[in-house]
Amino acid sequence: MSTALNNNADGWDPLIVAFCCNWCSYAGGDLAGTSRMSYPANVKVIRVPCSGRLNPMFVLRAFQRGADGVLVAGCHPGDCHYSTGNYHSRRRLSSFKRLVEFAGFEPERFEVRWISSSEGDKFAEEMEAITGKIKALGPNRKMRDARWQNVT
Amino acid sequence: MPRTGVFICHCGTNIAGTVDIARAIDASRNFPGVVHADEYRYLCSEMGQDLIKNAINENNLDRVVVGTCSPRMHEGTFRKAAAEAGLNPYMLEVANIREHCSWVHRDIEEGTPKAIALLRAAAAKVALNDPLDSPELEVEKRALVIGGGIAGIQAAIDIAEAGYVVDVVEREPSIGGRMAQLEKTFPTLDCSACILTPKMVEAAQHPNINLITYSEVEEVKGFVGQFDVKIKMKARSIDPVKCTGCGVCYEKCPAKAPSEFEMGMTKRKAIYVPFPQAVPNVPVIDRENCLYFKKGRCQICAKECPPQAVDYEQQDQIIERRYGAIIVATGFDQLDPSSYGEYGYGQHPDILTALEFERLFNASGPTGGKVVRLSDGKPPKKVVFIQCIGSRDKARGMNYCSKICCMFTAKQAILLKEKVPDAKSYVFYIDVRTAGKGYEEFQRRAAEEYDVAYLRGQVGKIFPEGDHLVVHGVDSLSGKVVDIKADMVVLAAASIARADAPEVGRIVGINSDSYHFFNEAHPKLKPVETHTAGVFIAGACQAPKDIPDTVAQAGAAAVKAIGLLSKDVLKGEACTAIVNQAECSGCLYCEAVCPYNAINHIEIEERYHEEMHKRTVAEVNPSLCQGCGSCSVACRSGSINLKGFTNEQILAEVDAICLQR
Amino acid sequence: MATSSKTRLVEEMQKQSGQDPNGCFQCAKCSAACPVTAAMDLLPHQVIRYLQLGLEEELANSKTPWVCASCFTCAARCPRDLDLARMMEGVRLVMLRRREGNKFGPADLTPEQLAKLPQQALVSGFRKYNK
Numbered sequence: 049m050s051t052a053l054n055n056n057a058d059g060w061d062p063l064i065v066a067f068c069c070n071w072c073s074y075a076g077g078d079l080a081g082t083s084r085m086s087y088p089a090n091v092k093v094i095r096v097p098c099s100g101r102l103n104p105m106f107v108l109r110a111f112q113r114g115a116d117g118v119l120v121a122g123c124h125p126g127d128c129h130y131s132t133g134n135y136h137s138r139r140r141l142s143s144f145k146r147l148v149e150f151a152g153f154e155p156e157r158f159e160v161r162w163i164s165s166s167e168g169d170k171f172a173e174e175m176e177a178i179t180g181k182i183k184a185l186g187p188n189r190k191m192r193d194a195r196w197q198n199v200t
Numbered sequence: 201m202p203r204t205g206v207f208i209c210h211c212g213t214n215i216a217g218t219v220d221i222a223r224a225i226d227a228s229r230n231f232p233g234v235v236h237a238d239e240y241r242y243l244c245s246e247m248g249q250d251l252i253k254n255a256i257n258e259n260n261l262d263r264v265v266v267g268t269c270s271p272r273m274h275e276g277t278f279r280k281a282a283a284e285a286g287l288n289p290y291m292l293e294v295a296n297i298r299e300h301c302s303w304v305h306r307d308i309e310e311g312t313p314k315a316i317a318l319l320r321a322a323a324a325k326v327a328l329n330d331p332l333d334s335p336e337l338e339v340e341k342r343a344l345v346i347g348g349g350i351a352g353i354q355a356a357i358d359i360a361e362a363g364y365v366v367d368v369v370e371r372e373p374s375i376g377g378r379m380a381q382l383e384k385t386f387p388t389l390d391c392s393a394c395i396l397t398p399k400m401v402e403a404a405q406h407p408n409i410n411l412i413t414y415s416e417v418e419e420v421k422g423f424v425g426q427f428d429v430k431i432k433m434k435a436r437s438i439d440p441v442k443c444t445g446c447g448v449c450y451e452k453c454p455a456k457a458p459s460e461f462e463m464g465m466t467k468r469k470a471i472y473v474p475f476p477q478a479v480p481n482v483p484v485i486d487r488e489n490c491l492y493f494k495k496g497r498c499q500i501c502a503k504e505c506p507p508q509a510v511d512y513e514q515q516d517q518i519i520e521r522r523y524g525a526i527i528v529a530t531g532f533d534q535l536d537p538s539s540y541g542e543y544g545y546g547q548h549p550d551i552l553t554a555l556e557f558e559r560l561f562n563a564s565g566p567t568g569g570k571v572v573r574l575s576d577g578k579p580p581k582k583v584v585f586i587q588c589i590g591s592r593d594k595a596r597g598m599n600y601c602s603k604i605c606c607m608f609t610a611k612q613a614i615l616l617k618e619k620v621p622d623a624k625s626y627v628f629y630i631d632v633r634t635a636g637k638g639y640e641e642f643q644r645r646a647a648e649e650y651d652v653a654y655l656r657g658q659v660g661k662i663f664p665e666g667d668h669l670v671v672h673g674v675d676s677l678s679g680k681v682v683d684i685k686a687d688m689v690v691l692a693a694a695s696i697a698r699a700d701a702p703e704v705g706r707i708v709g710i711n712s713d714s715y716h717f718f719n720e721a722h723p724k725l726k727p728v729e730t731h732t733a734g735v736f737i738a739g740a741c742q743a744p745k746d747i748p749d750t751v752a753q754a755g756a757a758a759v760k761a762i763g764l765l766s767k768d769v770l771k772g773e774a775c776t777a778i779v780n781q782a783e784c785s786g787c788l789y790c791e792a793v794c795p796y797n798a799i800n801h802i803e804i805e806e807r808y809h810e811e812m813h814k815r816t817v818a819e820v821n822p823s824l825c826q827g828c829g830s831c832s833v834a835c836r837s838g839s840i841n842l843k844g845f846t847n848e849q850i851l852a853e854v855d856a857i858c859l860q861r
Numbered sequence: 862m863a864t865s866s867k868t869r870l871v872e873e874m875q876k877q878s879g880q881d882p883n884g885c886f887q888c889a890k891c892s893a894a895c896p897v898t899a900a901m902d903l904l905p906h907q908v909i910r911y912l913q914l915g916l917e918e919e920l921a922n923s924k925t926p927w928v929c930a931s932c933f934t935c936a937a938r939c940p941r942d943l944d945l946a947r948m949m950e951g952v953r954l955v956m957l958r959r960r961e962g963n964k965f966g967p968a969d970l971t972p973e974q975l976a977k978l979p980q981q982a983l984v985s986g987f988r989k990y991n992k
Contacts, residue, residue, distance in 0.1 A: 063857075063858065065854060065857055065858070070272075074270075074272070075272060077299065077300055078270045078272055078273075078296075078299040078300070080299075080304055081270070081298060081299025081300060081303035081304050082299060082303065084303055084304075085304060086304050086305065086306060087304055089301075089305045089310045089311065089313070089314040092314065092317050092318060092321070092857045093296070093300050093318075094321065094850065094853045094854065094857070095271070095296075096829070096845060096850065097775070097827055097828055097829050097842070097845055098828040098829055098830065100793075100828055100829060100830040100833065101828065101829030101830070101832065101833060101842065101845060102833065103832070103833045103847065103850075105847070105851075106847075106850055106851065106854060109851055109854050109855070110854045110857075110858060113854060113855055113858035113859075114858050115854075115857075115858055129731075129828075130731075130795050130796075130826060130828035130830065131711050131731055131795045132793070132795045132830070133795070133828050133829075133830050136793055136830055136833070136834070140833070172304070542894070542938065588888070588940070592886070592888075592940055593940035594940065594941060594942050595939055595940055595941065595942040596940065597940065630886065630887075630888040631886075656889070657888070657889040657892070657893060658888045658889050658890035658893045659893050660890070660892075660893030660894035660895070660934075660938070661893075661894070672893065673893045674889040674892040674893040674898075674904060674906070675889075676887060676888075676889035676892065676904075676906055676907075679903075679904055679907055681892070681893075681898050681899075681904070
């Protein structure tokens with residue numbers, strides 16, 4: 049299963065994990081679907097109740113397991129379904145981004161976006177944008193834990 | 201070992217067109233814990249659901265993954281089916297292979313691997329699912345309405361008529377609110393008191409309605425179905441049981457203060473009822489202005505009161521009561537235009553706000569119903585109305601449109617013409633907005649039949665000249681500067697949120713927009729609900745609105761409250777946070793981030809080195825928790841988890857997705 | 862009437878002033894507040910309207926931008942938080958540059974003049990007479 053660990057950029061296709069809050073961004077993704085927009089299949093969405101539920105640990109784990117990019121998407125600040133969740137995530141994740149940069153990891157691999165449930169087009173655009181960006185950056189070599197790939 | 205069943209829906213060709221179902225089924229069979237995999241053309245159909253139910257029973261499945269449309273669409277449907285087959289409904293996960301996969305990807309080669317990854321993630325998550333239960337809450341069958349204006353009165357009457365007891369808390373000595381201050385209402389020119397007073401009396405006499413006037417809500421604790429509320433009843437200094445409302449006390453009282461009801465244009469006594477039709481018709485003593493309370497002598501009211509109802513010793517009282525539902529209907533204020541120097545408000549007696557001008561028409565108002573200039577008592581022959589004072593003004597006022605000013609200005613111009621037939625009105629406006637039944641016709645009547653001149657433009661300055669006011673403005677349609685020698689100027693000051701709205705919002709637990717108007721839960725689909733379950737809003741505390749809209753919204757809020765009160769128990773959110781108290785260090789970061797006050801701290805006792813020790817730990821109230829998960833991330837020791845979205849479940853999804861290579 | 866939304870004039874004015882005429886809803890508060898309307902052929906709010914409609918030629922022929930005294934009363938009163946005085950200045954600058962061309966640049970001055978003349982005067986001169 050872990051054969052194509054793509055150190056050759058030819059066969060490499062980026063893997064991007066997107067954590068989307070249930071109320072805005074996940075619904076925005078649904079709208080992108082019902083509007084039949086299209087974006088690269090590299091992005092796989094994990095649903096969380098709120099962007100405030102996003103523990104930076106989840107992001108680190110995705111990178112460890114070989115994800116090339118991670119996107120967190122939540123309601124626009126001020127529109128959080130739980131009133132304040134995305135304020136917490138905004139502060140927490142912006143300092144987290146600086147922390148990974150400080151640790152020597154490419155901060156561009158980690159993005160936070162606000163996408164409302166009516167912004168299906170924005171959802172598709174953001175998925176397109178991050179895929180393009182990660183493709184340009186190349187595979188995540190620094191944080192990927194090769195041991196894990198062999199275990200599974 | 202889990203026994204998971206995977207079911208994949210073709211959704212006609214919606215999914216099957218872009219996802220190779222056979223390949224997905226084959227792949228699913230190899231996921232850890234999966235013992236059964238099947239497909240169906242339309243899983244959400246009855247046949248499809250039966251397929252799942254039968255498979256659960258035949259294969260002894262203990263968890264289910266469905267690869268279908270978005271969970272926001274049919275998660276409920278499939279959970280119900282799983283429950284009918286004897287599973288806990290939360291032992292099912294949805295892989296969204298339609299909206300997030302087949303509809304957004306071009307072909308089978310792109311769609312199939314992604315669908316498999318999403319299914320694998322769902323199977324990995326479901327393996328860690330635990331059965332969940334929704335907490336059951338008892339409902340206290342009593343409602344609280346905060347605010348006794350037309351919104352509060354209407355909501356209370358509707359709830360009372362449905363058979364539930366309702367308390368109305370009003371800050372002022374009488375119910376009635378802003379509507380009681382109005383002379384006439386647009387677009388029918390009904391006398392406001394004639395339609396409001398009967399409702400006030402109905403509220404007062406209704407066996408299910410309990411009016412708590414001259415009182416304020418101090419504290420709200422608890423949650424939907426069980427709000428524990430503290431209400432402060434300010435000392436009225438009158439025994440309402442003995443008082444007959446004869447009015448001798450305020451006739452004889454020697455102390456005076458500006459009348460709030462008359463917008464400060466006239467004085468009331470220190471012992472007073474705010475207006476003649478007040479309900480309840482029981483005076484209050486304003487202790488700040490009463491000579492006895494200020495200087496220790498006078499007591500004329502007590503001496504004159506025939507039934508001996510005056511009681512100087514009365515104290516503020518706190519009522520503590522439990523309510524199932526709360527309706528907030530605290531109304532609005534009028535912006536003070538004195539910050540707009542160019543209009544000169546406050547510097548000349550003939551420059552009035554619309555609400556002040558309204559009082560001039562009222563028979564019990566400051567001029568006894570005569571429309572006259574406050575400077576010299578003469579009827580005004582030329583009146584200039586200026587719209588949008590502080591409305592639609594993002595630089596110095598409010599960015600929003602106050603919605604009612606176009607209509608009340610047309611109304612006041614018509615009333616003026618009826619009272620002073622040779623008066624001429626000018627209205628400076630930016631846009632005339634008259635959306636509403638009969639509104640446009642009404643405004644056109646003002647312009648066409650009542651000779652009201654509408655000038656599209658604004659006013660730059662107003663200055664006195666002799667006994668006139670010169671209004672210097674622009675008519676933008678002709679492109680001409682105009683100077684009008686007016687006798688009186690009426691400013692349509694913006695409708696704004698009550699000054700203490702943020703405080704009320706904080707006490708009741710509802711949030712506001714940037715103007716401090718209370719936020720509804722959804723701008724279209726939940727117009728009277730708030731983000732706090734069991735708290736509803738009605739009237740102009742949500743946004744400026746006219747009386748018909750206010751009454752409609754009050755009715756809507758009442759229906760929501762009645763719907764709640766009609767239940768004996770409520771089902772709460774099942775996916776709630778849970779504290780591992782053995783690991784909790786009691787730092788209580790969780791308590792600080794919780795938007796629902798659902799986390800408290802308690803002291804637990806535990807044995808440690810043969811001794812009992814006390815320790816503070818966090819505790820989640822599952823009835824209040826809405827499952828946002830903020831606490832679980834704030835927790836430094838990782839001892840709070842969110843049921844249904846545990847750390848382990850999310851990490852399992854991450855792992856499963858990353859396994860694609 | 863040229864009603865294409867943005868002409869060169871409007872674009873350049875916008876670059877100069879940082880003000881977008883489309884923010885205006887034509888309440889005419891500026892015209893009501895302006896102390897020098899008596900000397901104007903177009904009222905201040907009409908200038909913004911012309912900018913919105915891109916009526917470049919009509920604006921070029923108007924006296925109003927030159928009458929404007931830059932007293933900023935319009936900016937202080939505008940409910941849309943627009944600064945019309947800046948827009949007027951922008952219009953004037955664009956006009957000047959068009960009319961006068963590159964007639965005054967650093968090359969036109971001797972090193973002595975460059976060293977002596979006040980910095981502010983130089984910069985403002987270059988801004989006005991240099992494209």
